[in-house]
Amino acid sequence: MTGTDGNLLEVKNLRTYFETEDGTVKAVDGISFQLKRGETLGIVGESGSGKSVTNLSIIRLIPEPPGKIVAGEVIFNGNDLLLLPNEAIRKIRGRRIAMIFQDPMTSLNPFMKISKQLMEMTQLHLGHTKAQARDHAIRMLETVGIPDARTRADNYPHEFSGGMRQRVMIAMVLSCEPELLIADEPTTALDVTIQAQILELIKKLKSETGTSVILITHDLGVVAGMTDHVIVMYAGKIFEQARTAELFSLPGNPYTKGLLRSVPDPTAEQGKLYQIPGLPPDVAHLRPGCPFAPRCDRVEEICRREFPPFVQLNADHYSLCHFAREVYSESGGTPL
Amino acid sequence: MSTNGSSLLSIRDLKVHFDLGGGGPIDKLFGTNPVRRVVKAVDGVSLDIYERETLGLVGESGCGKSTLGRAILRLTEPTDGQVFYRDRDLAHLSQRQLREQRRHLQIIFQDPYASLNPRMTVGQIVGEPLETYRLARGREAEQRVQELLETVGLSKRFIKRYPHEFSGGQRQRIGIARALAVDPDFIVADEPISALDVSIQAQIMNLLDKLRREKNLTYLFISHDLRAIRHVSDRVAVMYLGKLVEIADAKTIYHEPLMPYTKALISAVPVPDPQVEATRQRIMLEGDVPSPINPPSGCRFHTRCPYAIDACKEVVPQLVEIKPAHFAACIRISPAQPHIETVAPGAAPGLED
Numbered sequence: 001m002t003g004t005d006g007n008l009l010e011v012k013n014l015r016t017y018f019e020t021e022d023g024t025v026k027a028v029d030g031i032s033f034q035l036k037r038g039e040t041l042g043i044v045g046e047s048g049s050g051k052s053v054t055n056l057s058i059i060r061l062i063p064e065p066p067g068k069i070v071a072g073e074v075i076f077n078g079n080d081l082l083l084l085p086n087e088a089i090r091k092i093r094g095r096r097i098a099m100i101f102q103d104p105m106t107s108l109n110p111f112m113k114i115s116k117q118l119m120e121m122t123q124l125h126l127g128h129t130k131a132q133a134r135d136h137a138i139r140m141l142e143t144v145g146i147p148d149a150r151t152r153a154d155n156y157p158h159e160f161s162g163g164m165r166q167r168v169m170i171a172m173v174l175s176c177e178p179e180l181l182i183a184d185e186p187t188t189a190l191d192v193t194i195q196a197q198i199l200e201l202i203k204k205l206k207s208e209t210g211t212s213v214i215l216i217t218h219d220l221g222v223v224a225g226m227t228d229h230v231i232v233m234y235a236g237k238i239f240e241q242a243r244t245a246e247l248f249s250l251p252g253n254p255y256t257k258g259l260l261r262s263v264p265d266p267t268a269e270q271g272k273l274y275q276i277p278g279l280p281p282d283v284a285h286l287r288p289g290c291p292f293a294p295r296c297d298r299v300e301e302i303c304r305r306e307f308p309p310f311v312q313l314n315a316d317h318y319s320l321c322h323f324a325r326e327v328y329s330e331s332g333g334t335p336l
Numbered sequence: 337m338s339t340n341g342s343s344l345l346s347i348r349d350l351k352v353h354f355d356l357g358g359g360g361p362i363d364k365l366f367g368t369n370p371v372r373r374v375v376k377a378v379d380g381v382s383l384d385i386y387e388r389e390t391l392g393l394v395g396e397s398g399c400g401k402s403t404l405g406r407a408i409l410r411l412t413e414p415t416d417g418q419v420f421y422r423d424r425d426l427a428h429l430s431q432r433q434l435r436e437q438r439r440h441l442q443i444i445f446q447d448p449y450a451s452l453n454p455r456m457t458v459g460q461i462v463g464e465p466l467e468t469y470r471l472a473r474g475r476e477a478e479q480r481v482q483e484l485l486e487t488v489g490l491s492k493r494f495i496k497r498y499p500h501e502f503s504g505g506q507r508q509r510i511g512i513a514r515a516l517a518v519d520p521d522f523i524v525a526d527e528p529i530s531a532l533d534v535s536i537q538a539q540i541m542n543l544l545d546k547l548r549r550e551k552n553l554t555y556l557f558i559s560h561d562l563r564a565i566r567h568v569s570d571r572v573a574v575m576y577l578g579k580l581v582e583i584a585d586a587k588t589i590y591h592e593p594l595m596p597y598t599k600a601l602i603s604a605v606p607v608p609d610p611q612v613e614a615t616r617q618r619i620m621l622e623g624d625v626p627s628p629i630n631p632p633s634g635c636r637f638h639t640r641c642p643y644a645i646d647a648c649k650e651v652v653p654q655l656v657e658i659k660p661a662h663f664a665a666c667i668r669i670s671p672a673q674p675h676i677e678t679v680a681p682g683a684a685p686g687l688e689d
Contacts, residue, residue, distance in 0.1 A: 046534060046535060047533055147623075162397075163624055191560060192562065192601060192604040193600055193601060193621045193625075194624065195604065196604035196618055196621075197621070218533065220534070220608035221606025221607050221608045221613075223608075224607065224610045225606050225607075225610070245610045245611070259534060259535065262537070264538075264563045264564060264567035265607075265608070266562065266566040266567075266605065267607070267612075272542060273538045273542055274538065275535070275538040275542055277539075279505065280535070295535075
């Protein structure tokens, strides 16, 4: 995992901890990954796995206290974002790295016309005049498929449906042509037919602008259709990372395998669904050994005692497991 | 659909309308709400739910699926129509009679955080229905609560704990134990897994399925998640803006949907397989679901339907048995011409009988 050629973003050994009454929560605990220009990275995990905290750390939106980025580097275009002064990071946020969140209603100002919110972006970051900004705003609304954009621009957020609001959000974040788009569960609150529209829109805009995307989701189906690489997170760690096609066909980690098997496959016959037993761990009280050991179907004594190694299975494929090679072979892969 | 011998519940022309007001003399005077606005959340639904089946009810937000589930139990009062259960019309029972019947008809809610009283212990929550219906008391009730907790996969040590001490999946199990306490025949499961993590969803689906087989339960499983619906259901009913638009067995709905809306819905479901995702063709629907206040005329789907013709704006399509046990509401298909792609442009075989 070396070389910076073509990497837009390189996260190295990132650790973000939260101090709580319950003790230190190691929400993100030693995460490293790279993102090439124009690629889409999916981050999958259940609640509390650290997937959102990872991305909030990248753009330095961790509330401090209780949170703190205690270690790591976030190299974006050659600069470590974690070392930049607040003023500089604010210029990058929104301009070069943009975010969309699950609930567009909480990310839009309810008291401000849509046009005004869009214009603010380009006036601030691109130095547009009012007239330029308005033209640009309307053009962006048209791009994301808001019908009758010229009139709709002067509506307030509550006058839009959930799907339309998410389109407005996308228009807003893309209006400065960011190099990186971080989308945190962008379609979770939407209906499936609207989800399909929004995902299609993100794909289209990505191919037109070459923006790199980090897509955070719990839905393996969305990951399968949208991403080039996938990271699977559990208990603040990367459990597996691989090219998307490889992860789905040759999983090398028991947790990934369990997740893939526990999603009902609509094309297959019904039967008992595979289930991962037990509950996700309490990250404040992790026991020694592998955090997944209490739920793992191939757990052995060593798993409860020793933290597992991060094993390289293939060119771009790593798995955090004492038995990564065995699991990978069982899936049909030939480990390095 | 004719009443089948093995129907547990027969719903006939059920309507739930919510009056939002407007249109009165004062409204007209000030011009604030000149037209009376009525949300037709459920608008003439007829449906049989067979004994020991899981009927999946699927649709997008605002289609009325939860309201239908609640109206069957009269947690929301129906505006019109009948719900027959054991030869009684639940929709027209007095409150006292209804309370007796409710013992047999229970519900599990979506949000396990909001549907349990935070000031009651798990023992009190699960034991309350036993008391209400005087089914057990004292030691016996306690014993029964312990059994129920074990049935749903919770330790009986949890009996004195409060809901906030549990995770979402465990709370959903508590809700299921409460529903089971009175030994019901029928359970409405209203989005029971939507708020849960993927690994926990599988646990709850398997638990519900196990309970159904062990206790001969019948479910109405309401969800927007087609993958879950396909997995748990025997038959699936698809709802759009207050009306049922298609009913068939789960496999058929998924592999051979007839209604354009169902086709689009199914094609929008992401499949966890990159190869499938890379090659498949999606049917993209234009626009959003219209508002259920003053919904579109005729077929309510005509504003988004790629196959709509002029007649679709005027004729309200009826559910017709297009293929054996496969019902769809679309004038552009008929039993003789079931596949809309092969119907002549502009033709409406459904109108020709």
